[in-house]
Amino acid sequence: MNALSISGGKPLSGSVRVQGAKNSVLPILAATILTGEPAVIRNCPNLLDVEYTLRILRHLGCGAERDRDGNVAVSAAGMTGIGIPDSLMRKMRSSVIFMGSILSRAGEAVLSRPGGCDLGARPIDLHLEALRQMGAEIREEGGNILCKAARLTGCEIALKIPSVGATENIILAAAKAKGVTRVVNAAREPEIEDLQAFLNAMGGRVSGAGSPIVTVEGVETLRGAVHSVIPDRIAAATLLSAAAAAGGDVLLRDVRPNDVAAVLTALGEAGCSIGAEGASSVRIRSSRRPKPMGFIQTAPHPGFPTDAQPVAMAVACVADGMTVFRETMFEHRYNHVSELIRMGARIDVTERTAVIHGVPRLSGATVAATDLRSGAALAVAALAADGVSEVSGLEHIDRGYDTLEDTLSSLGADVRRVTAH
Numbered sequence: 001m002n003a004l005s006i007s008g009g010k011p012l013s014g015s016v017r018v019q020g021a022k023n024s025v026l027p028i029l030a031a032t033i034l035t036g037e038p039a040v041i042r043n044c045p046n047l048l049d050v051e052y053t054l055r056i057l058r059h060l061g062c063g064a065e066r067d068r069d070g071n072v073a074v075s076a077a078g079m080t081g082i083g084i085p086d087s088l089m090r091k092m093r094s095s096v097i098f099m100g101s102i103l104s105r106a107g108e109a110v111l112s113r114p115g116g117c118d119l120g121a122r123p124i125d126l127h128l129e130a131l132r133q134m135g136a137e138i139r140e141e142g143g144n145i146l147c148k149a150a151r152l153t154g155c156e157i158a159l160k161i162p163s164v165g166a167t168e169n170i171i172l173a174a175a176k177a178k179g180v181t182r183v184v185n186a187a188r189e190p191e192i193e194d195l196q197a198f199l200n201a202m203g204g205r206v207s208g209a210g211s212p213i214v215t216v217e218g219v220e221t222l223r224g225a226v227h228s229v230i231p232d233r234i235a236a237a238t239l240l241s242a243a244a245a246a247g248g249d250v251l252l253r254d255v256r257p258n259d260v261a262a263v264l265t266a267l268g269e270a271g272c273s274i275g276a277e278g279a280s281s282v283r284i285r286s287s288r289r290p291k292p293m294g295f296i297q298t299a300p301h302p303g304f305p306t307d308a309q310p311v312a313m314a315v316a317c318v319a320d321g322m323t324v325f326r327e328t329m330f331e332h333r334y335n336h337v338s339e340l341i342r343m344g345a346r347i348d349v350t351e352r353t354a355v356i357h358g359v360p361r362l363s364g365a366t367v368a369a370t371d372l373r374s375g376a377a378l379a380v381a382a383l384a385a386d387g388v389s390e391v392s393g394l395e396h397i398d399r400g401y402d403t404l405e406d407t408l409s410s411l412g413a414d415v416r417r418v419t420a421h
């Protein structure tokens with residue numbers, strides 16, 4: 001088992017490029033099977049979740065290779081499979097995104113319930129309901145979800161929650177469906193816009209992504225395309241939080257400032273000096289102890305992202321006063337709290353509310369990541385702590401961060417990958 005060994009207390013400085021977005025690349029890779037022509041996806045981060053997705057594609061009979069420059073080439077011409085084995089479904093939540101695209105391509109799909117970060121119940125009722133509305137017959141048998149549809153048919157689908165995954169699954173299913181599909185109360189996350197851009201580059205007719213209504217006019221065929229994924233706003237939020245907690249002067253390159261606006265506002269409250277430098281860079285400077293950030297409530301985009309809540313909480317732990325978080329998206333999204341407390345943080349959790357009384361210094365400790373963003377929060381806290389921390393559970397962090405130790409080391413942090421004790 002691997003861990004990060006982090007010797008904290010050093011300010012960060014320098015310039016670093018933000019990786020491509022994990023949550024964009026996964027649905028985009030699922031979209032590549034909607035054509036038999038080759039597709040090339042650029043700016044793919046080197047992540048375990050991307051590796052799992054490539055394994056799914058290969059299992060389906062597609063060619064899927066990643067080169068050293070972050071380009072993934074997919075050829076789905078020889079796709080023969082319709083199923084994803086349970087072992088791969090359990091690796092990550094977004095494996096469910098393949099339901100719409102396999103169904104569209106093959107007329108049937110066999111999946112099991114997806115795994116992923118343990119954040120509490122993560123139902124897929126909206127995905128199943130929407131595909132049923134589009135004409136799919138879906139039944140569950142022996143732990144499998146069996147879906148069939150000779151040709152999906154477009155319709156109006158009103159989501160009761162603006163689910164990111166359900167919105168993507170519907171768009172993928174609708175791209176080649178008969179007629180027009182309208183998703184009402186669609187998720188507005190930037191990754192939906194990126195999926196729209198890729199599908200339209202393939203010859204699709206998708207519009208409205210980024211707004212609450214997405215319209216998909218089904219087309220007969222899609223072609224191959226080359227597409228570069230957008231920067232990862234959560235990786236950016238992590239690096240910004242690291243600079244806020246540990247102090248320093250960091251320039252992030254390849255970031256879209258608008259995509260991280262809610263996080264920038266919170267870190268501005270924390271007293272950091274933040275400025276966009278050009279259209280795709282953000283500079284953050286933090287020379288003293290962070291100020292408290294008031295009340296942070298997670299919400300669908302453009303609200304404060306649930307995925308950035310853990311790293312922002314690490315900043316709040318060393319702030320000069322009280323910050324209150326309310327988590328609205330997932331029921332178990334405070335896995336990092338007990339570990340932050342081991343480092344000396346003062347946090348009280350009541351149901352979905354966490355009250356953080358900042359302390360002047362955290363102290364290094366041996367802590368365990370139990371999910372992806374909790375792991376990132378522990379790394380951020382360790383950078384701000386006195387002494388050495390060992391963050392185990394690196395396999396969670398590797399799901400979403402492309403060699404986090406290298407990124408942080410390039411900013412002067414003392415971080416090494418070690419074998420956990």
Ligand code: UD1
Binds near residue numbers: 164
């Ligand atoms: C995506 C992101 C994840 C992020 C989350 C919320 C990817 C690969 N993952 O996850 O990093 O934390 O958005 O921004 O993009 N829900 C239902 N029924 C459903 C689907 C969802 O009740 O069928 C609920 C969920 O339990 C949750 C809320 O809707 O409370 C939002 O979840 P959703 O947007 O679907 O998250 P994911 O797509 O799984």
